[in-house]
Amino acid sequence: MIHAGVYYTPGSLKARFCLAGNQATKTFCDQNNICYDTCGKMLVATSELEMTRMRALWERTAANGLEREWLSAAELREREPNIIGLGGIFVPSSGIVRYRDIATAMANRFQAKGGEIIYHADVSALTEHAAGVIIRTSRGQEIETATLIGCAGLMADRLVKMLGVDPGFIICPFRGEYFRLAPEHNRIVNHLIYPIPDPAMPFLGVHLTRMIDGSVTVGPNAVLALKREGYRKRDISFADTLEILRSPGIRRVLQNHLLSGLNEMKNSLCKSGYLRRVQKYCPSLTANDLQPWPAGVRAQAVSPDGKLIDDFLFVATPRSIHTCNAPSPAATSAIPIGAHIVSKVQALRESQINPGRTLRAARSVDVLHAAFTR
Incomplete structure (x- = not known):
C-alpha cells in the first residue's frame, strides 16, 4: 500500500520519508501510467483501551502533518457497514498500488x-580498497565499482560484514502470513481497515487490504522465521536457526515478547485464532472465507541489547553506503530513500576528492538531502 505516515515518531526518517514518499510515489505513477487508488485508511478501535490508544495516534498524525478525520461509531458504520468499532480515524491520503509495476518501471528507466x-x-x-570495491559473485564474476550501494534486505548485515565492518545489528527474519478473502467478499470494505496497534508490540496487527486487482487480503501476522528467506512454514535452515539462538539481541527480543510470540505461532498453525483477530472489527467473516495467499518476510534489524531498531538505518564505509533497516513504510518511502542515498554517495565522493575529510563506518541519521527531486 501507499502509506500516509500514521504511526512513525515525529521527526524520524520514517515519518519524513513516508510523507514525502506518499506524494512522490503517486507522481511517479502518474508519470509512468501506473494504476493506483487513493482509497484512504480507516483505523478502528474496538475497546475503550483502544480508544485511548487511538487518541494518542490522533495526536501523532497531527505532529506528522497528516490530514485526518475523527469518526464516531455511527459515522464509522456509515462509512464501513461491515466494520464494527467504538470509533475510528480516517486518513484519506493512504492508497494502494502494485509495487511490482513501480519496480518494473524503475528497472526499465535504469x-x-x-x-x-x-x-x-x-x-x-566484497573487497574494499582505496579506489573502490570489488564484488565477486557465485557465477564467478568480478565487478569493480568506485562506490558500492547495498540494499540487501534480509542479507544486509552479512553484506556489511563482508567488508570487515561490524554492522552493530543483526537481521531477524519475521514471516508475515496472509490470506485472501473469497471473491464474493471483494466489496466487503471501502477503505484499508487497520486495528489500533498495541504500542508495546512491534507490529501493526492483522488488517484488511484492498488490492489493485479488486481482491482483499487479510494479514499479516508476525512469526519468527527459522530461515533468512523462510517464506514457507517448512523452510528451516540449521545455520540460520543457530545464528538466531546465538544472538543475545534476538534472544532478548524473544524473551521480552514471549507471550505474543507464542500467540503468533499458535495463530499461524490454527486458522481459527487468526480469524478471531480480524473478527474483532469484521465479525461476518468465517474460516471458509480465508484462502491461502503468499507470505512475506520482514528483515528487522535488532540491536545487541535486544531492541527492534525502529527507524530506517544506513551504514557507510569509505567506499560504500548500505540500507540496513528498511521495513514498512520503505516501499512508500523508496524515492526519498533513493535521494538520501544519493546525498550520501555525494558526501563519500567529496571525502575521496578531499583527503582531509574522512568517513568512518557509522549509522547515518542525517536529514533528507534538500535537493530531493522526483
Whole structure:
C-alpha cells in the first residue's frame, strides 16, 4: 500500500520519508501510467483501551502533518457497514498500488540510461580498497565499482560484514502470513481497515487490504522465521536457526515478547485464532472465507541489547553506503530513500576528492538531502 505516515515518531526518517514518499510515489505513477487508488485508511478501535490508544495516534498524525478525520461509531458504520468499532480515524491520503509495476518501471528507466541488471548472481565476497570495491559473485564474476550501494534486505548485515565492518545489528527474519478473502467478499470494505496497534508490540496487527486487482487480503501476522528467506512454514535452515539462538539481541527480543510470540505461532498453525483477530472489527467473516495467499518476510534489524531498531538505518564505509533497516513504510518511502542515498554517495565522493575529510563506518541519521527531486 501507499502509506500516509500514521504511526512513525515525529521527526524520524520514517515519518519524513513516508510523507514525502506518499506524494512522490503517486507522481511517479502518474508519470509512468501506473494504476493506483487513493482509497484512504480507516483505523478502528474496538475497546475503550483502544480508544485511548487511538487518541494518542490522533495526536501523532497531527505532529506528522497528516490530514485526518475523527469518526464516531455511527459515522464509522456509515462509512464501513461491515466494520464494527467504538470509533475510528480516517486518513484519506493512504492508497494502494502494485509495487511490482513501480519496480518494473524503475528497472526499465535504469536500463534505458545504460544500466545493466544481473540476475541469479549471489554476492560471494566484497573487497574494499582505496579506489573502490570489488564484488565477486557465485557465477564467478568480478565487478569493480568506485562506490558500492547495498540494499540487501534480509542479507544486509552479512553484506556489511563482508567488508570487515561490524554492522552493530543483526537481521531477524519475521514471516508475515496472509490470506485472501473469497471473491464474493471483494466489496466487503471501502477503505484499508487497520486495528489500533498495541504500542508495546512491534507490529501493526492483522488488517484488511484492498488490492489493485479488486481482491482483499487479510494479514499479516508476525512469526519468527527459522530461515533468512523462510517464506514457507517448512523452510528451516540449521545455520540460520543457530545464528538466531546465538544472538543475545534476538534472544532478548524473544524473551521480552514471549507471550505474543507464542500467540503468533499458535495463530499461524490454527486458522481459527487468526480469524478471531480480524473478527474483532469484521465479525461476518468465517474460516471458509480465508484462502491461502503468499507470505512475506520482514528483515528487522535488532540491536545487541535486544531492541527492534525502529527507524530506517544506513551504514557507510569509505567506499560504500548500505540500507540496513528498511521495513514498512520503505516501499512508500523508496524515492526519498533513493535521494538520501544519493546525498550520501555525494558526501563519500567529496571525502575521496578531499583527503582531509574522512568517513568512518557509522549509522547515518542525517536529514533528507534538500535537493530531493522526483
